[in-house]
Amino acid sequence: MECQDYSLNRQTERENLNLNPLQRGGVLPPESRQALYEFSDGYSVCDYCAGRLDQIPKPSINSFLEDIANFIQVDHARTVHGAREGKFAVMHALCRPGDTVVMDGNAHYTSHLAAERNGLNIVEVPSSGEPEYRVDAEGYHETLDELNDRGEDVSLVLLTHVDGDYGNVTDARAVGKVAHDAGIPFLLNCAYSMGRMPIDAKGWNVDFAVGSGHKSMAASGPIGILGVQEEWADLVLKRSSLHQVKELEMLGCTSRGAPIATLMASLPHIINRVKHWDVEVEKSRYFVSEMEKISGVRQIGVRPTEHDLVRFETPFFHRIADKHPRKGFYLYEELKQRNIVGIKRGQTQWFKCSVYGYSQEQVHYIAHSFAEIADKYGEMAD
Amino acid sequence: MECQDYSLNRQTERENLNLNPLQRGGVLPPESRQALYEFSDGYSVCDYCAGRLDQIPKPSINSFLEDIANFIQVDHARTVHGAREGKFAVMHALCRPGDTVVMDGNAHYTSHLAAERNGLNIVEVPSSGEPEYRVDAEGYHETLDELNDRGEDVSLVLLTHVDGDYGNVTDARAVGKVAHDAGIPFLLNCAYSMGRMPIDAKGWNVDFAVGSGHKSMAASGPIGILGVQEEWADLVLKRSSLHQVKELEMLGCTSRGAPIATLMASLPHIINRVKHWDVEVEKSRYFVSEMEKISGVRQIGVRPTEHDLVRFETPFFHRIADKHPRKGFYLYEELKQRNIVGIKRGQTQWFKCSVYGYSQEQVHYIAHSFAEIADKYGEMAD
Incomplete structure (x- = not known):
């Protein structure tokens, strides 16, 4: 018998910034x-x-x-x-x-x-x-x-x-x-x-x-x-x-x-x-504060966050999806062009993410990328 | 807190011929x-x-x-x-x-x-x-x-x-x-x-x-x-x-x-x-026949063996242990000198082993090594 092709590679997730909270704490040193x-x-x-x-x-x-x-x-x-x-x-x-x-x-x-x-x-x-x-x-x-x-x-x-x-x-x-x-x-x-x-x-x-x-x-x-x-x-x-x-x-x-x-x-x-957990929490709070500068984006759950896993309501990104030719896929695709993955394909109304383990510069880059996408398609959200 | 040293290497088992039946079928290609x-x-x-x-x-x-x-x-x-x-x-x-x-x-x-x-x-x-x-x-x-x-x-x-x-x-x-x-x-x-x-x-x-x-x-x-x-x-x-x-x-x-x-x-x-399972069984049978040329060594279980896991009674090797200055450890040590591992340290009365996945030449070398050790200390078994 012949085996099917199992696509046994993970290059996309290995080589990009992955915001999936499930994947942040399991990265091997x-x-x-x-x-x-x-x-x-x-x-x-x-x-x-x-x-x-x-x-x-x-x-x-x-x-x-x-x-x-x-x-x-x-x-x-x-x-x-x-x-x-x-x-x-x-x-x-x-x-x-x-x-x-x-x-x-x-x-x-x-x-x-x-x-x-x-x-x-x-x-x-x-x-x-x-x-x-x-x-x-x-x-x-x-x-x-x-x-x-x-x-x-x-x-x-x-x-x-x-x-x-x-x-x-x-x-x-x-x-x-x-x-x-x-x-x-x-x-x-x-x-x-x-x-x-x-x-x-x-x-x-x-x-x-x-x-x-x-x-x-x-x-x-x-x-x-x-x-x-x-x-x-x-x-x-x-x-x-x-x-x-x-x-x-x-x-x-x-x-x-x-x-x-x-x-x-x-x-x-x-x-x-774990000795530097406070630094991770500070990074998350900074990330949340940057994300919340985007119209209508709001972290839900206890505030200010005490963990790296954060959940955002993102009605602004969702309204864009209504008019965007790529519909809900635009956010995933725009992020991926910026070497960011881990937000589910098609998801725009809300999402969970984490910047655990990333440097302050990387966190800044990630937040800036979301802001850039919001700017780029802002008119569609009106 | 400081961690203890966990000896996280497996060089001995990776670099030698390992006869432990538990380890033969799990080797990764x-x-x-x-x-x-x-x-x-x-x-x-x-x-x-x-x-x-x-x-x-x-x-x-x-x-x-x-x-x-x-x-x-x-x-x-x-x-x-x-x-x-x-x-x-x-x-x-x-x-x-x-x-x-x-x-x-x-x-x-x-x-x-x-x-x-x-x-x-x-x-x-x-x-x-x-x-x-x-x-x-x-x-x-x-x-x-x-x-x-x-x-x-x-x-x-x-x-x-x-x-x-x-x-x-x-x-x-x-x-x-x-x-x-x-x-x-x-x-x-x-x-x-x-x-x-x-x-x-x-x-x-x-x-x-x-x-x-x-x-x-x-x-x-x-x-x-x-x-x-x-x-x-x-x-x-x-x-x-x-x-x-x-x-x-x-x-x-x-x-x-x-x-x-x-x-x-x-x-x-x-x-x-699995298509070549018959070749593995033949190799095992050859190995058993070579091992049984050593005085008193006998494969127990169904004969001729139909699997690579074989169990030998080895009273000859056990008698040597009585007189050998290294006692029961001699067999393990002699095998290891010949780049063979997987027989438990100190075990001489009987052992299980497998040559699954080894080439005919390797199997010959392994059987020959046991024979060589038997020869070397044969007088002690009398």
């Missing part, structure tokens, strides 16, 4: 590209395995997991295939079908799927809605109170530390306190925070923290981190009754290949970059 | 190293996603999955993180806790863990034991009959197509027929076969086939293939009730990163190499 070269083949990290991935001494996955546990302040760390697989594992270990999990209204779809796949009942803590979509501890308090009044047990409280729609940074510590005061374990989804900004799981009353290597930790996907506090280790890291060394929720071993090598190589880089 | 370069960063394959990984048009994951479904003769194919995750997903979709799954006595530990994590009861079809450890359809027939007589329902029949202890190739078609005659769905674990030898899921009565990219499909781990026949697609590929486009057992998307790019790039290479 050079040392991790080197690790990828070393560990390309198959089960590459398993040469010196004595039965447990997390205990492999060469490459030193054991030391790496100690370091990452220290970095996010948990007692135990494991790699998983991504944040979603970490959430599924925690729910699977903790909950029985029919149990209730409480999560925020900005929760990622994978939090819903992890619960649904486990047969759990989801109760949502609503956000404040337009235009801020804020999630706060008071909302969790009210929801848990209501459930308590109805006599409904809650098995797990989940909070999306930073959501993927608005880039709102929640007060994890405050929500963690509400959960703990109610005696309920607390899972923090750090997919958009771990590797970008500091995480203090112990200080924030977090029982389980999940992170995403491909989203925010400068690693090749798929890989994630599951952090577990000592109190829950026996349950979540329970061993098989048939193969005593193997952890059941990990199905024995998880990241058996290249992505874990990239995450390990990236850890020093990540530890360093 | 050059075109897949190129794909790894292109798709190194984070969520690299997700630039053009409209909500479903398996439908992404660029790179053409959709076309790739069509091709792989055709290659192994299933109606639907998905990538999973590995064979174990595929087995877990099938069991999770099909079975309820307390259900019974029947599997062979040579089943991989991950088949046990997938069942245990799902709360299933495992009934084993014993192998023939020493020295062949053969698993056959008659054994499945007897076990299913016994269970039927006891009135015990069986939810799934699992067969390890090629086991990882002896490299025995089972008669999947015959076991599939027994399962189907009993009206029970049939899962074939092809971790050591898919990508090495031809798979004909339809012809073999296979309802679910799982494969391992890192073990046998020339891909960077972790990645696997889950093949599902049409009859079971609604159940195993069931969509979320909350996010209609997302498949529940996949938690939405699975292989979001570099490994899938390597597997895609390797598919033409794999399709080609």
